Amino acid sequence: MKTKFAMGLLALALCTAVSFNSNAQDKKKETVGGALDKTGKAIGKTAKKVGNKTAEVAVKGSAKVVDQTYKGKMAPDGTDVYIDGKNKKYYINKKGAKVYLKASEIKDRPVKH
Numbered sequence: 001m002k003t004k005f006a007m008g009l010l011a012l013a014l015c016t017a018v019s020f021n022s023n024a025q026d027k028k029k030e031t032v033g034g035a036l037d038k039t040g041k042a043i044g045k046t047a048k049k050v051g052n053k054t055a056e057v058a059v060k061g062s063a064k065v066v067d068q069t070y071k072g073k074m075a076p077d078g079t080d081v082y083i084d085g086k087n088k089k090y091y092i093n094k095k096g097a098k099v100y101l102k103a104s105e106i107k108d109r110p111v112k113h
Contacts, residue, residue, distance in 0.1 A: 052095045056092060056093075059092050060092050063092060069081070077093070089101045089103075
């Protein structure tokens with residue numbers, strides 16, 4: 001009888017501890033002037049910028065190794081134009097995506113004097 005009572009008391013204590021612990025991880029709703037909301041948005045924007053730049057650098061690095069660079073030509077935004085294995089021309093945008101180009105979209109790169 002004493003063992004069952006002790007086990008029940010132990011189980012009740014564990015359930016109580018778990019319920020208090022789960023409430024400790026809740027987010028704060030808002031502070032004075034909405035500072036928490038502004039900080040969260042700023043962190044989100046910065047994380048998105050960092051992710052896009054990382055993707056851009058990674059794709060450009062692999063393009064320089066795998067594909068050829070179109071010498072003397074540039075994309076509409078002024079970046080390098082690459083030629084893939086199927087002879088398609090593309091450039092890499094700010095989000096790290098390959099944007100395929102038509103022949104009319106490729107410009108001559110200005111000559112530096």
